[in-house]
Amino acid sequence: MRNGRKRVLYISSPIGLGHARRDVAIAQELRRLVPGVEIDWLAQNPVTRVLEREGERVHPASRWLANESGHMESESAEHDLHCFQAWREMDEILLANFMVFHDVVREERYDLWVGDEAWELDYYLHENPGEKRAAYAWLTDFVGWLPMEDGGTHEAFLTADYNAEMVEHIAQHPEVRDQALFVGNPEDIVPDRLGPELPLVRDWTEHHFDFAGYVSGFDQAELGDRERLRAELGYRPGEHVCIVTVGGSGVGEALLRKVMAAFPAAKSQIPDLRMIVVAGPRIDPATLPAGDGLEVYPYVHDLYRHLAACDLAVVQGGLTTAMELTAGKRPFIYFPLKHHFEQNLHVRHRLERYGAGRRMDFDESEPEDIATAIAEEIGREVDYREVETGGARRAAGRLAELLA
């Protein structure tokens, strides 16, 4: 405490933009529940972009963090990110970043550390439980490394070994996590086992986590009337707007190019089609081909408002964007990154539960196929399962208990 105020150090995973949005929403709710609470963020690009726009305080030590997002990009190929292997290859970056965290908390007193998929924090605290000097809360939207089919028995062995280490960590040091929050519901969890000799992911997670429900970065109700929103965003009456976005990572350029190549054929089927391509903070729009009638933008703040207003979205398989579209009941086509177990297994399972989205395979889809899918999906009425609201408030409530 400083001046009697509670202090929180928040570490939000920089892999993708989704964590940042939901963590800001949680932080805002936490301020309502714990007046005067001071929240510092140990964060890096692209999370810092969101934080700076929201006026959040980025801890100056953040400049020492080794770039995880850049590493993931360096490990990716055309619409292909073997994220488990890429994450393993990131071991020295994760350790370097844990040491930055350690330096910060060695010098400064915080009452609570929050890690949203901050792998380095969770792993090395369990490896070094003596270094825990504050309450600690862990958040994640998936549990369990899962092998991709073409990884064979070796990948299955490796994922099971990592899961086994996690299970042992939690069993041996239950005191490390004061709170473990699953961003979602038990039904969102895959039916798989953590490994051949290990429990079912769902059983183990239900035993070791509380469930916040889905945590959206915004309240759908605040968006108000969709027609008015479309007008505010400059959508003309009658036009069919298709948003193409690949989130915050630089991995999505191949998908952008392929969907842009589908535009002429799609336009011939839907004459009033308007395609808006959002390159994201890590892809330079100037490197993308120009096309007649195509609109290409770099980062778009409040992209979620466009996603709520559009007639169709074409996206990767990242959880946050897909769930925003699900909550907003918008039709969407998603292309999971190849070899990305989270997008291909965890997110896909969750979206199927909600009955949301049309999954397509990047390699098997030619621009003409994508054009046809766009024509079939755009403006379609959907009947997705309802996404609950209030997740940020529930999560913040659990964090507030640790500050009582």
Next chain:
Amino acid sequence: MRALERDESGVVRGVYWERFGDGEPTVVFVPPWAIVHSRVWKMQVPYFARHFRVVVFDPRGNGRSERSDDPAAFAETEYAEDLLAVMDASGTERAVLVSLSLGAQRTLVVADSHPERVLALGFVAPALPIAPLHPERAHYAARFEEELDTDAGWAKSNAQYWRRDYRGFVEFFISRIFTEPHSTKQIEDGVAWGLETDPETLIATGLAENLGEEETRAICSRLRCPVLVMHGEDDAVRPMAIGEELAAITSAQFVRMPGVGHCPQARKPVQVNLTLRELMESAARSPPAPLSTTGPPTER
């Protein structure tokens, strides 16, 4: 991607070195046996570069340093000359020397011949002839060049076997380093580094002249700088008794690491980093020995 890119690099005496950061004092991370190279310190470099100045180098025989099939090239005295040459080339007058395993030998040679250039010594899992090897390993070490009738266990530590199945040896040896469960990534790294060199080079290192017990003990008795020794209880490559003995004869601080194998800097990096940082900070506080050319004589 690396967590941190180098600020400077060079080659001296055929040895490739890198420098990171520019704080004070400098720590030189001394490489072990040439079955691996400077990347064994990858969990240390970014952290220490943020607070101090870091120099690493690839041992001759691996990484970007020269290969040779001549055992004389790999004598500990040659490695010691390399260490001094790297310090000179990187503009490092004095440093804390932190070594892993066999790096302990070349480090001791330098600390003895040039005490004025050494602020403190950190030994991680030292490989010194001051306590016995595991009996099985010792048995086959004495028959290194013989054709054996078995390839089982430490019999793989044999020149003939290396020529037949080099990868088999590397995989075996690295698996003996990381006896801790859940070490798949460390093992993959170690095997990949081991495969960067070749059996003839490694055989030459195996025939090179190392420090003897008497000489090692004599050097240790002359050390005057602060010394820290860390050793894993479960070290299956160099028994912890070596580290304990080194600490005893140098009056060093000894950090015993339960459940840890031969590479604590890779498998328990947080504990190793925090412990070594204390050594660095105490070295920064204590006044260094005067720089002179009249230190204790080198008796090799």
